[in-house]
Amino acid sequence: MPNFPKSVEIKEEGPREGFQIEKEFVPTARKIEFINALSKTGLKTIQIVSFVSPKLVPNMADAEEVVAGIDMQPGVDYTGLWLNEKGFERAAATGRLAMKGNLNLCASETFLKRNQNRTGEQQVAELHGTIERYKSHGMPVEMAGISAAFGCNFEGDVPVSKIMDLAKVIFDITAEHDVSLKRFLLLDTMGWGTPDRIKRCVGALQDQYPDLEYALHLHDTRGMGIANAYAGLEMGVAHFDACVAGLGGCPFAGNKAAAGNVCTEDLVFMCEEMGIDTGLDLDALAECARLAEDVVGHPLPGSIMRGGSLQNLRDQAAA
């Protein structure tokens, strides 16, 4: 029998994943409006911006203004993404973000070069300094992740053994620095995941590191997002990144059609219908999804915002 978790925690990444890929500049006020709406859905963590080069990602040029402009709700962690020290310093300087010391390695050197302009050796070497920098800022270092964990458009399939090797590198280095990780994130950056691959990779990690929490970041490039999330649930995975309306895509994945993350409200629907608690307001999320379409000005792939949830229909049928 599947080992479903009793509840799951969904980290919303729509504002960051979604706006970074838009060709037209999304006005700062509309970004803030969307984030404010997300803040009222029960979400506990929302990644709202990235601190990256405004030349490469023009829609993140107003990251500081967005952070300064939102109405922060108590109990919600607002986070930002950074890929280097400069980005980290910008994030810290806002003074409003939940600063968490996440570590990351990329399973594909080719993608790493394109996305972050560094080599595999460099990214491993830099982990030491990164951990110490986080520690010196008093930041918790609790999560590590591996991107391109299931395959790469440039390098092909990523074997589970490579993930195990990279995990060992991470745990060896964190041990050197007396850091004890709580959570391990697998990112299907380019949509190579299938349910069986998700299960094999998560299962191998669980065998080796049974006390860790596992998290999945699933891009829906090939339509497998929700099936992959289901496979994760069957393995007991209780932490998912997701994007309202299925917003997003990665500008550097070498695929014009790179799709967004698994859709938050579709994932919430599946979990709640299966009796897995999300703590989220499904109708409010669907409203946010419709707002997202209005903000970006084109249709987005989410289903529940169009198909509707079942509770209203159940209520009508019972009436």
Added chain:
Amino acid sequence: MPNFPKSVEIKEEGPREGFQIEKEFVPTARKIEFINALSKTGLKTIQIVSFVSPKLVPNMADAEEVVAGIDMQPGVDYTGLWLNEKGFERAAATGRLAMKGNLNLCASETFLKRNQNRTGEQQVAELHGTIERYKSHGMPVEMAGISAAFGCNFEGDVPVSKIMDLAKVIFDITAEHDVSLKRFLLLDTMGWGTPDRIKRCVGALQDQYPDLEYALHLHDTRGMGIANAYAGLEMGVAHFDACVAGLGGCPFAGNKAAAGNVCTEDLVFMCEEMGIDTGLDLDALAECARLAEDVVGHPLPGSIMRGGSLQNLRDQAAA
């Protein structure tokens, strides 16, 4: 461990499901062009038209012309849908269709009334005459199905016990007529299925009728189509209805946003990537999906036609 089938058979329903819901009349020649393209993908069964009231479903008014106009490929069964005796006679009169005596009951009386204008008692009573009519035409009666099997927009959840009751009605009646069914189809007509519901219902039927083949017809109204198909695969289900590009929707489901079936090429991608043989040409199906968008003149939901398959990327990575 999941009980994956070694191979699956996918019945394509895109032409029927897809065109019936279009507001604009799709020219007969373009319907034929699309069906001819589908005929070269390895599909063994393609449902190309329905014989229903042209007043209610104007896009099926040219059903006879479509059947007469296609280039029939050897080894492909072309089928039509009918809901009453008149429709059956029209289908038989074409002389070109694979005439199979499928039986159907609907789990929701309200939907049955709206979709076929008859009561639950009527549909059961009519089964006797339907079986004898099929037998008198020398048609095999090998499959029965239950529509609205997981829930109904008008009646709410459908319990597994109701499906078991309806299955018993079907098997009692077929036994009276010395008919031995081979296959049992569950239709998620209004998108109420979730992976756990699929598994519970299929599992209960398998326990009671272990020698039957099971088939799933999954609408993607709430984004669960591919996850539901995956759940079916885990239960050993080896027969799926699907629609290229995710074409379709039901005009009588009481939901403006009723979505099409699970997308053929996305399902093929998932199966083939998991080592489950489909016998289908994924790239040719993706080409058909792009043709479908051109024929209907608006975007369709399939992912693989945009995201691409992985084989080319693997080949490039290995080069």
